[in-house]
Amino acid sequence: MTGMMTAAETTSAVRARRVSAVEVTRAAIARLNAVEPAVHAFVQTFPEKALAHAQRIDAAVAAGEGASLPLAGVPVAIKDNICLGPDLHRSGDGLGIGGRTTCASRILEHYESPFTATAAQKLINAGAVVIGKTNLDEFAMGSSTEHSAFGPTRNPWDTTRVPGGSSGGSAAAVATRVTPLALGSDTGGSVRQPAAMCGVVGVKPTYGRISRFGLVAYASSLDQIGPITTNVTDAAAVLEVICGPDPLDSTSASPEHHAMHGDLSARLEEPIAGLCLGVPRQALSSANHPGVAKAFADAIKTYQSLGAEIVDIDLPMTDAGIAAYYIVALAEASSNLARYDGVRYGRRAQIKPGEGLVELYSRSRGEGFGNEVKRRIMLGTHVLSSGYYDAYYATALKARRRILQDFQSAFMGEKTGRGCDAVLMPTAPNPAFRIGEKTSDALAMYLEDVYTVGVNLAGLPAMSVPAGFVAEGGRDLPVGLQLVAPAFQEARMLRVARMFERETTFHTREPVIQ
């Protein structure tokens, strides 16, 4: 056991001045230095700035301002597609973390954002201390964190394996107890799947719950920032800080939507009476790894022992959802990434005499993007191109509506006569795979996302909680249980997750780095 305090414990200790934010930050940096050579979760660290910020938190607490800092002194790691600007609280103060926002791409290798993402700013305003930026698949495009221009992150449970992705660095940072909290982003499972593979909690909130301002866009209609923590209680506490409307993001949900479902922590410990959970028959696929199937069956039994009613539901679009997801996501990606042109910011390639703008664009992009990003941009370009649009993109948008309707039908109980509080699925069909095992087969990697992508297409909240271990090659690999809830029902989802967590000890196990 590393003895790392949870986010809630840290806040309470720092506010009560039992420990200083500086001491907590020092411990986080020491832990980072100990595990980073084996894991490579970070692409940048900010030890001096973090300590300076921690000092300011301690001063604020000493001045009696602790009550206004719900994350006082909590060390956090931020995925490196979330912008941190040079200022802390007001324009020109120069006290911010700054640094680079690389998206693990050569094209943004030296990019320094002039502004800070709203979600990161809210963490900072709440007293959290940013200690570093974490590794990811380039532009969040991947399920393994292998597609990083700065080298792969390794799974803390078995360093020959991937941590999942794309928020693999954030999941590994929390799994190794460097920080109790990290931010990731989830476009098709990029928070939940690495959380599952690293044995930690990861939440993808309802689309619109958390501002996307300052999150570098991959697929704008699917992207959501989400927290990764060691436990459900911390996840609820962090969501309370970072959720909310934002005038800087026109897709953030209205204040009325946010207000409707209220406090996420207040009733967390209250079990839901008469709990009803839907289990899609597609989630019982024989393609699941046997260890995943066993952990999933055990999780269902755990809920049954708590008195939950389990109903069979049908999500017939589960497999087709992968195709729909990749069409929608990559179409949006091809548009979003058109902004990297080597002109206004980012890497610019050299051109020869006689060459012009098209060569400048094409070479800057050809040199700056990695193979997987180029593959995805080309796929997105193809599905939107003349003569193919109806066959792919328009069809995928219809599939998207059907996927949402299928979930809504389960939540309403239209076919079963009993509305589900949440839907249960494995987070991923397999535990962490070996580094290099799937890099040569893009399609095989995409198929790993079968249980996560539908949620993004439907805009629903979902989360992964630790649900067991699979013995592979002499190591225990974590397995996640996924919960999906109706839109804006995070409070209910977190309570259902907490009911499971109270009955199990999987979330308390820590990896031993070898």
Add this chain to the structure above:
Amino acid sequence: MSTPHAHPLLSAEEVRRIARLARLEVSDAEAEEYRASLSAVVGYMSRLRDVDLSGVEPLAHIGDTHTRMDEDVPGSSLSNDALMKLAPDRWEGFVKVPKVLDDGGGA
């Protein structure tokens, strides 16, 4: 419309055409590599056409159906300097790009 991909494998020429549309410089060797993976994924995506989606309305975006109206009041914005210093090549207050018009080619 015509049926795309009666033959599932994209040709190298099609891959180069897509790369040109996407403004991505790829070598012939890279185009050949992408041919296999793009074909596999496009083939997989094509299976969606076997799902009966007749009568289903497309859904492009989740979320509030109303466009939010903001008050028309000036707010703070990023400084010109902060943004200009991000440009890889600039001259005085301008971002530099290669010559777009030919010499003497006036309209």
